[in-house]
Amino acid sequence: MPDDQTARDREITVSRLIAAGRPAVFRAFTEARHLDRWWGPNGFSNTTHSFEFRAGGSWSFTMHGPDGTDYPNHIEWLAVEPPERIELRHGEKPNDPDAFVSTVLFEEAEGGTRVTLRTVFPTREQRDRAVADFHAIEGGQQTLDSLAAYVAAEISEEERS
Amino acid sequence: MPPTATTTDAFTAIAEPQRRRILTLLKTSEMPVNDIAHVLGIRQPSVSKHLGVLKQVGLVYSRPHGKQRIYGLDATALRAVHEWTGGFAQFWQESFERLERYAQQLEDEENPNA
Numbered sequence: 001m002p003d004d005q006t007a008r009d010r011e012i013t014v015s016r017l018i019a020a021g022r023p024a025v026f027r028a029f030t031e032a033r034h035l036d037r038w039w040g041p042n043g044f045s046n047t048t049h050s051f052e053f054r055a056g057g058s059w060s061f062t063m064h065g066p067d068g069t070d071y072p073n074h075i076e077w078l079a080v081e082p083p084e085r086i087e088l089r090h091g092e093k094p095n096d097p098d099a100f101v102s103t104v105l106f107e108e109a110e111g112g113t114r115v116t117l118r119t120v121f122p123t124r125e126q127r128d129r130a131v132a133d134f135h136a137i138e139g140g141q142q143t144l145d146s147l148a149a150y151v152a153a154e155i156s157e158e159e160r161s
Numbered sequence: 162m163p164p165t166a167t168t169t170d171a172f173t174a175i176a177e178p179q180r181r182r183i184l185t186l187l188k189t190s191e192m193p194v195n196d197i198a199h200v201l202g203i204r205q206p207s208v209s210k211h212l213g214v215l216k217q218v219g220l221v222y223s224r225p226h227g228k229q230r231i232y233g234l235d236a237t238a239l240r241a242v243h244e245w246t247g248g249f250a251q252f253w254q255e256s257f258e259r260l261e262r263y264a265q266q267l268e269d270e271e272n273p274n275a
Contacts, residue, residue, distance in 0.1 A: 020264035
């Protein structure tokens with residue numbers, strides 16, 4: 001199996017064109033009072049316990065799910081390069097062996113800023129575990145029926161366009 | 162294009178739009194190849210090829226039924242795809258949507274007259 005295939009098995013990349021200027025998008029990462037307002041899926045809120053935004057610094061916070069579940073989070077900032085790049089290690093607690101490293105790129109683009117988060121997990125198993133954990137955060141536990149509905153929605157979306 | 166050459170897992174299998182149409186159809190009920198071809202308006206040899214790929218990666222099963230074979234959706238193989246897209250990626254897609262609204266708000270606060 002070629003290397004790129006193996007890497008693809010271990011990585012997840014999410015990208016979005018954000019209709020705002022790069023300085024503002026980057027700034028939304030730089031202070032806890034900003035991050036608390038947008039970090040996490042719809043319906044989530046955050047409480048920051050400590051925050052230091054510099055390479056080697058960390059952000060300790062609790063994510064509150066819409067159903068009242070609390071999720072401990074600990075992020076170490078590995079690289080902070082305004083306004084174009086942030087590298088972070090994301091876990092539940094300091095020195096979490098299951099923490100994984102993500103790189104966030106901020107690129108000026110037509111219509112705003114392209115933000116790309118790329119996460120490469122050390123192993124495929126670790127990726128699968130993180131995916132399953134985040135799936136649980138999303139209120140997952142979806143039945144195969146709703147899975148099929150998801151695929152169907154994707155397809156009708158495609159047929160409309 | 163030989164559909165089997167590059168297909169190794171459910172992810173690459175469902176990258177092909179016709180295969181997703183077939184899966185959606187099979188979600189409603191099991192069907193023989195002829196019916197799938199007829200309902201979707203795809204030629205039967207092409208449907209057979211797609212079914213071969215989908216079966217290879219475990220997205221459909223087949224069972225004998227009289228003189229023909231009946232195909233059905235095996236959603237367990239889709240679970241990996243769903244957890245992938247529905248879990249971590251979804252977390253970040255929704256976070257980025259919220260980031261967009263927040264960054265716009267930051268800009269408005271900076272330039273109240275803009």
